[in-house]
Amino acid sequence: MIPLQVDPNVVAQGVNYVWILVVSFLIFFMQPGFALLEAGQVRAKNVGNVLMKNMTDWALGVLVYFVVGAGVATIVGGLTSPGGFDVAAAFSYIGDSGAWIDWLFGAVFAMTAATIVSGAVAERMDFRAYVVFAATITGFIYPVVQGLTWSGGLLSGSGYLGAALGVGYLDFAGATVVHMCGGVAGLVGAKMVGPRKGRFGASGESQPIPGHSMLLAVLGTLILAFGWYGFNVGTQATVLATTESGGLEFMGAALGRVALVTTLGMGAGAVAAMVVSTNYQGKPDPLWMANGLLAGLVAVTGAVPHVTWWGGLVLGALGGAIVLPAYRWTVDSLKIDDVCGVFAVHGVAGAVGTALIPVFAVGGFSATQLVMQVAGVGIIALWTIVASAVVFAAAGTVFGLRVSEEEELEGLDIGEHGVSVYPEFIGESGPDRGVGTRAATDGGNDVRTDGGNDVRTDGGNDVRTDGGNDVRTDGGNDVRTDGGNDVRTDGDVVGDNGVAVTEGNDSAAVDGGENQ
Amino acid sequence: MIPLQVDPNVVAQGVNYVWILVVSFLIFFMQPGFALLEAGQVRAKNVGNVLMKNMTDWALGVLVYFVVGAGVATIVGGLTSPGGFDVAAAFSYIGDSGAWIDWLFGAVFAMTAATIVSGAVAERMDFRAYVVFAATITGFIYPVVQGLTWSGGLLSGSGYLGAALGVGYLDFAGATVVHMCGGVAGLVGAKMVGPRKGRFGASGESQPIPGHSMLLAVLGTLILAFGWYGFNVGTQATVLATTESGGLEFMGAALGRVALVTTLGMGAGAVAAMVVSTNYQGKPDPLWMANGLLAGLVAVTGAVPHVTWWGGLVLGALGGAIVLPAYRWTVDSLKIDDVCGVFAVHGVAGAVGTALIPVFAVGGFSATQLVMQVAGVGIIALWTIVASAVVFAAAGTVFGLRVSEEEELEGLDIGEHGVSVYPEFIGESGPDRGVGTRAATDGGNDVRTDGGNDVRTDGGNDVRTDGGNDVRTDGGNDVRTDGGNDVRTDGDVVGDNGVAVTEGNDSAAVDGGENQ
Amino acid sequence: MIPLQVDPNVVAQGVNYVWILVVSFLIFFMQPGFALLEAGQVRAKNVGNVLMKNMTDWALGVLVYFVVGAGVATIVGGLTSPGGFDVAAAFSYIGDSGAWIDWLFGAVFAMTAATIVSGAVAERMDFRAYVVFAATITGFIYPVVQGLTWSGGLLSGSGYLGAALGVGYLDFAGATVVHMCGGVAGLVGAKMVGPRKGRFGASGESQPIPGHSMLLAVLGTLILAFGWYGFNVGTQATVLATTESGGLEFMGAALGRVALVTTLGMGAGAVAAMVVSTNYQGKPDPLWMANGLLAGLVAVTGAVPHVTWWGGLVLGALGGAIVLPAYRWTVDSLKIDDVCGVFAVHGVAGAVGTALIPVFAVGGFSATQLVMQVAGVGIIALWTIVASAVVFAAAGTVFGLRVSEEEELEGLDIGEHGVSVYPEFIGESGPDRGVGTRAATDGGNDVRTDGGNDVRTDGGNDVRTDGGNDVRTDGGNDVRTDGGNDVRTDGDVVGDNGVAVTEGNDSAAVDGGENQ
Incomplete structure (x- = not known):
């Protein structure tokens, strides 16, 4: 047997990058998950528009994130930390095929933030205005958040605030960096575009507009959960680590904790939402159980390697329990027509789960860490609100944020795209058929x-x-x-x-x- | 080049656990596969209830299997083998993050057994009664079967019966441990809850109640087949084995046999069912071809590493060929309204395929092995029948197994959950709308x-x-x-x-x- | 630490075959992707027939490809190259479990070519005639193309033409070997079976027959894109390569280029089709954006490791831009009713993308390579046209290519299979219900x-x-x-x-x- 004359790094690279490629594909598969979740919660006459927006998020988003977004994140990281930045170095990945797997791994997270937004503004936003926002969130809004956190900027241990506090912001797989960013941007968009016609009664009371297929929404939820295993467990991107002594170490415990807490958080979130929806509505509601499952996942996404297994279970349950009340608050108090409840599912659950990491930390509670967590959540939310509002306002000025009332009544499929998604079941049919x-x-x-x-x-x-x-x-x-x-x-x-x-x-x- | 000072076990761990994690995610993805397979085979007014039961199987099931189920399996293994057991050791995984990937790998198999049951009792079982059963099959009924077999108990080579016969029970990926257990439990539930209104005519003749979407059923079938590659090939969990001499061995032949026999069994099952359904109904039926594809997979699931490639092809064809006759026997002779035919697909195909392993064994026929196989199938079936009957009876006593006739007519979506899954196509809509x-x-x-x-x-x-x-x-x-x-x-x-x-x-x- | 006494090949095998198995499962998952893409583009009364044909492609196809197809490819490779062939050796894989993973990896590509065809001939082809074609394309037509290219035959560097020109034909993952073969065979079938009733008006003008669910078509598209990452990136099957010096090399740059060009090609194709469909129809059309996404993928599938990232972006955009005009040419000029536009998406985009590889090659332009590319596209297309025409004609002679007009009007679900896929929404229901x-x-x-x-x-x-x-x-x-x-x-x-x-x-x- 020839003594193995290999560099352990190469073995580790082989194992780690098979893992990173496969989880990147799983995270891409969350795109149809989000598309179904949203399509199921809108009326049949708007499903084509939902599909169009979700395909555009991805297709346009990856082009923008390759040419602009990924570089902006590195620059923002440098700008908001003593490290400083170099523009050429920030965009060096474009010509370096050795960096392209890592780029794809980053891109699928960015596209996740972008596609969450469309769920809030469905059924009435002008398609051109939406395309402008999709390009901007993938080219600028999200990359700034990535820069402040994962790219070594302000909130990271090496960032100005991190260095000042002596602790870095903890958000392992993007509960706030990705999900809260998408959820908050969605809320801003829903507020600025205004509610759907008939969504609120004359005296402002909520009049729910049920989606055309709860089956699609739940199928989307379970496809998201499948992709989420890539999202969370995949962020433990190192399976084999090279040790200082030149050996290799299997990161089984870290992978195991992330996989278990993801599973328990998902389960606890769904069960908690089942109980809460029974309390609210008298009967356990499948759509709220699905939203609870997602909120449970979001709540633990930042925490998974950092917390105890029972801490993960509590955070997941908390996420699932608050999703319905948070949605009711959005609708009944803020009077915002967030069609898919993206703020409740991604915004609130992401913020609460990530802020409370220190309370359930494996290494025990740290007040400083709690301060950093709360500050991080606040800074990301604030940036997202301001940036989204500016971009939505600009898009509104150029194209008008909202389709006409007549088009809203007829449906955006015909109005924006000239098609009917289910011609044999409902509505007009085929591009040749004028209104x-x-x-x-x-x-x-x-x-x-x-x-x-x-x-x-x-x-x-x-x-x-x-x-x-x-x-x-x-x-x-x-x-x-x-x-x-x-x-x-x-x-x-x-x-x-x-x-x-x-x-x-x-x-x-x-x-x-x-x-x- | 620094000579690699690494432990081959670490390299093997890295490769093997990337494989185990990815196949665990694939097996999780069978949950939406089962949900679609079942949703497509019920009427539109009961789809929400199907989705609710399938989400509950998983969400509640993983919590119960973590806190109770996995430990019970180890205890039962110890109880039914000379090995004996230690309760603390049996539940030691709860605190050991190094064991959590293996726990997840076990959990996805347990959840598969649980979710099969709902397909038999659809459209009339009380949701609360069902939740009780879902918790019990994941916490007790399935873990006992796991204990008797995979956890070293009675039927395994180290169990009392295995030691007595000198051979262990062969069921590689759970054709009987998972699928027959779910199929038999489903049959018991369908029997005890009684047939749907109108399923049998005045003189007991079968009056089929077609599902609302054969498309969903076939989509669910193909998603199951995708996950099943993880289910079967993933159970060959060792890709790189460490040899006694300290080297590594690639298990390519074992992986190849499992992958090929899974593929040929699936294909042969579908083609056989196409031929048989043409014979029964005059025309090849897509739903029976789908059920044949699944029955072919179930039939080879226990056999995949043990049999020749043509043996796998025969077992798959046998599974696909008997699924329609087995269903007709269930309906026409037993007068049991098993909505999705889970007993025929998972029960009968699992039993027949696993019992006949010795006939097609790579190493040749063994009468003793055949005795063990038949005994194993019998013991697992008997345990499942008794345990399921007791639990269904208890749940029925507390909550009543069946919804009211009025609710059955109106649909369980409204009755149990206050929702309509397709408001624009059929029926009531939205939680605010009372009947x-x-x-x-x-x-x-x-x-x-x-x-x-x-x-x-x-x-x-x-x-x-x-x-x-x-x-x-x-x-x-x-x-x-x-x-x-x-x-x-x-x-x-x-x-x-x-x-x-x-x-x-x-x-x-x-x-x-x-x-x- | 024991110095690792292992063969680097074993480590590489472990890593590489985990990768090959997972990507093979992903490529299998393209089967339901194609089924949904096609089902969504036909009327509700023909969905069951689409599902039946897609299940048959896979179930029958894998059996035929195992017993015949894979061996034929090797023989054709030997026949059309100086290497010569040996029949026993060509079929040796059947008895060699060590070769079965590689067989499965080849089979999923063959089944992809087969399933593309059904999209062109939907809604009027006799099921038995179709089954004959499915068996023949998996057993003979596709394997010949595989032989001429990937199995070392005529067009490969070691084939007669390759040796003569001094360059081998470049088609990395099968843009022409798989997709153009399927697309061209589909066009031939659509031509020979004739258009659907009502597809063309009295004066030959196009009267589009919209599919029943654009949602299913777009969901199928996104599932295909998910599987396509396995299709393209998986074809870079070597993650760890063993070097001459006995070490291991991580193929990160090659994997990165394939992953990036696949992503950019997909995005550019979708965006280009969105723009072109807006130009053609006045509004951006979701179905054409989906077809553009697929055409973008097809266009780069042969080129992914060979071209620059911007070359991939251009090829993808080209594929997406020409898909609608190519479809219009098929319908308006050729008067061929290619229901799903498979010739435009898979045939034209595959040919154009693969022929133009030399123009965007990383290593720079080569006129000889361009000659080989054009010759290769021509030879594959010619073979496919002739062979498909012969087989369709033979099947037509035996069974008749087309169902009766009465059956076409009633729908092939009832006519060929005696079922209705959506009984509660449209049409008859259940096998017991005679017309x-x-x-x-x-x-x-x-x-x-x-x-x-x-x-x-x-x-x-x-x-x-x-x-x-x-x-x-x-x-x-x-x-x-x-x-x-x-x-x-x-x-x-x-x-x-x-x-x-x-x-x-x-x-x-x-x-x-x-x-x-």
Whole structure:
């Protein structure tokens, strides 16, 4: 056996980077998780807009974060610590293929912060304004927070405040750096764009607008939990560490603590939210259990390597327990229409869980650390509020933050994108179909209630109760109870009242409509 | 180059634990797989209840398995083998962060057994009774099975029976320890809770109640198959083994056999079920092909490292071929309404595949092994039947196993959780809406057929054909063909018969109803 | 510390094969990605058929590829290169468990090519004909392409053409070997089976038939992107390479380049398609952004380790930009009804991205390489066209390529499989329900517009507007506006016009129908 003439660092690199690549892919997979969580909580007529915003967060975000964002974080780290900075060095990663795995690992965290925001402003924000914000949060707002913390800036042990206090800010995987940043930015956006039409009654009372598919929201939640194992446990990026003596050390205990506390926090958050929603609403609510599971995860995300297992369980339970009350406060007191409750789930749970790390720390309580935690939460929140408000205001000035009332009623899918996501179930269908006119060629059954005119060429059956005019060329069955006029050119002898007496198997229409 | 002064164990730990962590995350991802598989096979009015039960299995299950379950398994292992046991040692993992990755790896298997059960008892079991069972199967019923087998107890080589026979029970990744345990417990629950209303005709003939989305069921199946690669191949947890001579050995052949037999078993199971369902129903059925794919996976899960590749192909095909006949036997002979066929997919395929391991063993046939396999299947099944019956009976006594007939008809989403999962497509919507009264504020189009009264404030269009009374304050369009009374307070001059002649674009209502 | 007496190859094997196994699982997960992408783009009445074809691609495909396909590739490699071949050696993997992980790694690429085809021929191809093609592409058509390229054949550096030109064909992860092969085969199939009824108007103008769920299509896209990280980065299968000096080298730069170019290509493709679709249709279209994301990925899949990061960005953007124009050309000029645009996404983007590798090569431009790239694209496309045409023609001769017009109108779910995927939303339900007669026993709300007769025993509410006759035995509410006859045997006193005045809460039926 040839004595192994290898550098232990190489072995460690091999193991560590297989781990880092796989967890980066898992964290990317949180993008469809967030898209489903949000799509499920909006009405069918706005699902396409949600999908568009979530794809844009990622597609545009990675380009911006590569060309600008990652460099800005390093510069801010240097600016807010004695270390100083060098612009060329800050952007050196762009030409260094050896740095590109680390860049991807950083990018998937940045994109997570960005995609949280869309959940708060859904169903009424202008798509162009949103794109401006998505580019800015990935190019500037989030990178500043990353600079202040993970890139050695102000709040880190080597930053001005960290050096002054003698302790660095603890937020292991981004409960505040990523989630609170996204949650607070979302709250600011929801406030500035205003509530959806009908969300609050005349006297300001909350009138919930249920999403079109709780199934999608819970599926999104469980996909997020799957990706979150990459988010939390993956941030323990060192599996094999090289020791001073030239050997290797397996970081099993650290990995184990992060994996366990993530699991217990998730479980406790979901169970706590089940209990609290039963208390609030009389019955355990699946959507609140899902939000509790997420809030439990957010609450422990900053704490996972730092706290005891029972501390993680308590923090998770706390996150899950406060998510519904925090949402109610957002809606009933602040009167802010945060559609997916992102402030409650990501903002409040992230802040509370990260501030309380010292209370449950494995190494015991430290008042200084508590001071730093509270200061860190405050500084990140303040920066995010100010920066988001400025960017939303600017985007609003250029494009207008909100779509028109008419478009909001019709749905952003048609208004912003000219599409219907579920043409056979609800609403208009297909880009060729202008508003009001609908050339259904899909053989699907139409239940029309919008007065639009149908041009049917696909044998699909129509139940018309809205006075719209049909042009039938396909022998499909028409049932008219609405006085609408039928124009049939499919060989049917059109009797009175829209009854096609020959080919099509039409029932009597009792609507007195004229048919040619 | 510094000669590597490292302990080969450390290198092996690094490689092996990256593998164990990633496969644990994959096995967790089977939770949404099971949730979709079940949600797709129930009616829309019960999907929220399915999601709630699946989230509870995991969230509550991990807490119970950490505090109780894992320790119980070790104790049972000691109790049923000459080894004896020590309670403190059995629960020592709780305080040992070095043991927490292994705990998570065990927990994801336990949670898989628990979540299978809900598929059998869907659409009529009381949620509180179910929660009791979920806690007990993760805290006691499954851990006993784990103790008897994987934790060195009765059936293992070191257990009383194993020592007596001179062979240990073979079930590599849990075809019976996990899947048959879940499938049998599900059958017991389905039997004790009774069939769904309308499932059997007056003369006991089967009247299938189709699920609301075969797409979700097949998507769940393919997510399960993705996680199953972690379930099976991950159970070959040692990638690099340390040899006696202090070197390392790559377990490529063992990993390769498990990966190949898993793939061929899956494929053969699906193809066999396609052929059998064509034979049974005249046409190849996608849902039975999906169930065959799962049954093929279950059938090889215990066998994967032990059998030849063609043996795995045969076992998989056998699993896929018997799943439909086993389901028909469950329904037509046992008259048990096992909604998702969990007994056929997980119970029967698991038992048959694991019992027949010796027939296809790489090392050749062993009668003693066959005796142990059959004994093992019998003991695990018997324990599961008795324990499940006792727990279901106890839960039934405290809470009643079954929801009321009225609630079953209305749907468990509203009855147990006060929600509707697809408000724009079917049924009630939102927690504020008591049964019968519906304050639709979502702008969605309502097709009301339940006589409930509508309070509309969101401009959504109503097609009322059920005599319910509308209170409209939003200019939305009403089409009344049912004599229902409209109360319009949105500036519309309410003409006779519910025609709002000004703002709202209402068509003539020909229903003679009174409108104020 | 014992000096490590290990073979560096073993350490490298451990690390590399954990990586290869995990990425193989990720690539398998692209199967449900493709299934959702396709299911979302067809009508509800054909979703079951899409699911069936996608499950069959995988289940049958892995069996065929194990028994035949992988061996054929090796033989073709030997046949088209000076190396020659040996049949026994070509199929030696079948008995060698040490080769089975590599086999699985190859199989998941083969299955990807197969499943792309079904997206083009959806909604009208006979299922048996499709199964014949699925078996042939996995057993012969794709393996020949693999042989010509990755298995050392004609186009590789050691192949006849490669040796002649002095350069081997570059297609790192299969932009053309897998994707263009699938896309071209799909185009041939779509051409030979003919367009869907109603897809083109009388004068040949395009009449889009929108899919039933853009949400599923975008979810499928993002699942594909998740698996694609395994597809591209996983093809850099060596994480730790053993050096000549007996040491190990970490391939970080190679892995980093593939990971970065994959990410930038994906992002640029999506953003480019968003811009182009806005230009074409006036508004940014979510489905085209999703297709652009995929086309961006395809375009860089062959190029990822070979090109600069900005080259990857340009290739991705190019792929995303040409996908809509390529689709329009397919439809408007070629008049081919490629339902999911697989030729545009996988064929055109794959060809263009791979042909242009030399233009953006890290090592600089090479005219010879460009010649090889163009020749390779041409040879693969030509082989695929000829072979696919022959197989589709043969399958058509035996089974007929196309389902009947009546079946196409009714939907392939019922015609080919006897099922309805969304019974509560649209269409017939359950295998027991022959066409026209429907024994709804699911308590679901029926909106019947097809004149079929209902036998209701489950309390579900009916809105009948189609003259069909109801037999009610369950107290469910009936609303009749269609003159249909009600036969009520549930204790209701059936008044005139179908009004059950006692138990069932029926509204007045104004249809003059006779009720007993």
